[in-house]
Amino acid sequence: MENGVQQTPATTTPPSPPIPKVGVAVFLLKGSKVLLGKRLSAVGHSTFALPGGHLEFGESFEECATREVKEETGLIIDKTEYLTVTNNVISEKVHTVCVFIRAVPADVNQKPETLEPEKCAGWDWYEWNNLPKPLFGPLEDMVRSGFSPFPTT
Numbered sequence: 001m002e003n004g005v006q007q008t009p010a011t012t013t014p015p016s017p018p019i020p021k022v023g024v025a026v027f028l029l030k031g032s033k034v035l036l037g038k039r040l041s042a043v044g045h046s047t048f049a050l051p052g053g054h055l056e057f058g059e060s061f062e063e064c065a066t067r068e069v070k071e072e073t074g075l076i077i078d079k080t081e082y083l084t085v086t087n088n089v090i091s092e093k094v095h096t097v098c099v100f101i102r103a104v105p106a107d108v109n110q111k112p113e114t115l116e117p118e119k120c121a122g123w124d125w126y127e128w129n130n131l132p133k134p135l136f137g138p139l140e141d142m143v144r145s146g147f148s149p150f151p152t153t
């Protein structure tokens, strides 16, 4: 004790170990095209990726897909369907289990808007057979493995 002031001992919480997060990414399909945007976030900066983001507590995958696409592009999606899941150890600090959803725009004439300009440089439709480069790592891996998001008819 100094100058009559009682010092309260600092309570220290040990740092919690990093845990994987859940991401949801959306293959938004228009004919033979998919919607992609150039990422400006630190993870995968300057690569082309699908709209999507982290699953919030209590959300279904479809709710997360609908919310993230609306937040990032303004588009309303329809016919959401689960496709697959991938395990992505992206860096020492980023480990995301990513759930892939397929959907179509509710209105094919609605234009995507860049609603989060700090995260994405802009959205556009790209032919599946002529995708831009470089793709976001986990998406690149899927394409290289022969994955197709289109329904088999």
Ligand SMILES: Nc1ncnc2c1ncn2[C@H]1C[C@H](O)[C@@H](COP(=O)(O)OP(=O)(O)OP(=O)(O)O)O1
Binding pocket: 022, 023, 024, 025, 041, 043, 049, 050, 051, 052, 053, 054, 055, 088, 094, 096, 098, 119, 136, 138, 139
């Ligand atoms: N195309 C993709 N392929 C694989 N994983 C993806 C893809 N898109 C996103 N992810 C995974 C990895 C990302 O770290 C994680 C969250 O997506 P991301 O776009 O970075 O979040 P966000 O910033 O839009 O949303 P939030 O605000 O919820 O964090 O999901």
Ligand SMILES: [Mg+2]
Binding pocket: 051, 052, 053, 072, 119
């Ligand atoms: Mg995102």
